Amino acid sequence: MTLGGFAGTVLVVDLTRGVITKEPLDPALARDFIGGLGLTVKLAYESLEPGTDALAPENPIVLGAGALVGTDLPASSRLFSITKLPTSGTIGWCGAGGVTFACMLKNAGYDHIVVKGRADRPVYLEIIDDRVALRDASPLWGLGVSATCEALWKDYERPAGVVAIGQGGEKLVKFSMAYVDRIATLGRGGFGAVMGSKNLKAIVARGTRGVLVADRKGYKTLKKTIFERMRAYPHLKEWQEMGLINSFPFVERDTYLNIKKRRVACVSCPIGCKDVVEIKDGEFKGQVVCSSSAINLFTPVIYGMKDYRQAIKLIADLDEYGLDMFEFMGLMVFAKALTENGLIPRDKAEPKIAIESLASMEAWASKIARREGLGDVLADGFPGAIEAFGDKAEELAPALVKGMHPYAGPGAALPWHLFGSMELGQVLDPRGPHVGSSGSPTYFARRPLEVFPGQLDRMGVPEDEIEAILPKGDKGEIAGLKVGGLLRHSHRWFAVLGSLGVCARAQINRFYSASFCAEAYEAVTGIETPVSALRERADRAWTLLRLANLREGFEREREEVLPHKWFGDRGFQDYVSEKPLTVEETEQMIDDYYREWDWDPETGMPTRQALDRLGLKGLE
């Protein structure tokens, strides 16, 4: 059976033996797991041996681009990966705006890549249509992310897509990431270190085969519908002009517009959330910086850095090393506290850790990326530092989930206090603390309840379930929010979008509805897909991701506990009443979430009925 949308081939790369094989995509698996995120989960589940060390050669990296990737439906360019992440030890989905990489991978003729083993020397994977080979990466080893991308683009020319790591990944820094086309981040939690452990510096893809649509007439009608919806959206220009600064006004509008050089979009995206800025004055005048978003560039300002130009310079350094800025900033605040409390001897904390000082932060970024001195300890993230400095260190640590720093919540980079699905999702996402699956697919933090019913309806949530999530008061007004139920639907919607290959950002997924997704998937692939089937396939993929993590021992009782620092006077507040959140309330939310998924409330294990229903029988 030939499917539209899919390229039809899975690349299997054995780095240890230096052997590359091309396997035909199984059409039944493609249908049952949709593609993209869903099929990546399935391929990873089959490839992963439970209990494998994240940095061992046996830990596979599976990458995937969904069936809609390469078409011109809005922002259908997402790249997903599954691997075991070294900081959390979870089997984590990693997602990035595919920039040109995901589109080029499909154009080269591949839907997925399974990378196994470890090369005996630095290599990069070259994918140019039929030509797939491992190439010597010794000249690239030691280079930063953008330097690596630039070097590869010299040889392969854009729009070749590149996934690359910096020095942080090479040195197995546990909060290193990979970057797509130097500008989109892939894999908070140590995806960069997994690539580094395999001596895999980069993957470059470029193709000329094209992506075919099964039902061109049907597709044309659907595209017209969504295109008109985009054109009619009154805030489109606003988002295009300001990007994510529109929702996180960390700096004055004029400050942003002064440095804005241009916006960068992933293939087919109507918003273009990525930024190129140019510093206009001061010490770094003329420096041009690419970033996954301007809001990232200003993050050090939230932590106390006074000069936004210095903040931009620091984030540019971290991006070049390939380090996760949220984890870096949180870790430096922690290391400073350890020093002030005498747990780190002052002579080891040289230069002095000063969050507001660019010189200090740049020095520490370098020491961590190169694992020099105390930087070698900090490179292992919060778990490494706590192990090195003992129980007292743990008391000084910020709220942690699965060894990582949740970046939304009291005391975090995004310091809001209302507890919705974005916030609970930092605990219940199988990968560890991340808001990608739980926030913007559904809502944006602090949105009024009145906007929720429309959003949920668009996501395909049945009316009776919407009423259960948003119970009404005596006068018919929305009087509450069931966060657990909302999160269940957010995770399903994220699995739908991710498996199609569509960006889940609120600014994008607002153009999509569940029924549109089902129709678009059917038109592109030719696979009959009523909405109910799309929902079931997404549930199958998310449940299998859950099972992959249960296999690693992440049961409810042991792992899905909210940090105690989230409670109390300075902790989270109930989304509606704004009263301090209680442990009992959050336990109830987790119960609700499990019940909605038909998972055992004690263990978080999907029930036998749930597995039977999803065709996952025998995996309990």
Added chain:
Amino acid sequence: MSKYRILTDDAKCTGCLRCQLACSQAYQKSFNPSAARIRIDFLGADCAIRFTEDCVACGLCADNCLYGALEKSEEGGAS
């Protein structure tokens, strides 16, 4: 098919390639940026828009540009 004058503004281009996707789908029946009659060249941090010799200035690329980097006017010929 009517011909237009296609006006370009490189500074507004985000590199989304919607123009190349629409063009290749219309003329090659496949979403294939490498087969499009319009090309976006990535030059460092900048983008540059150009047309291949077989471009007929049908205006489809401009219809699909959401950033104002491509616009069509009634006078013929790509520019």
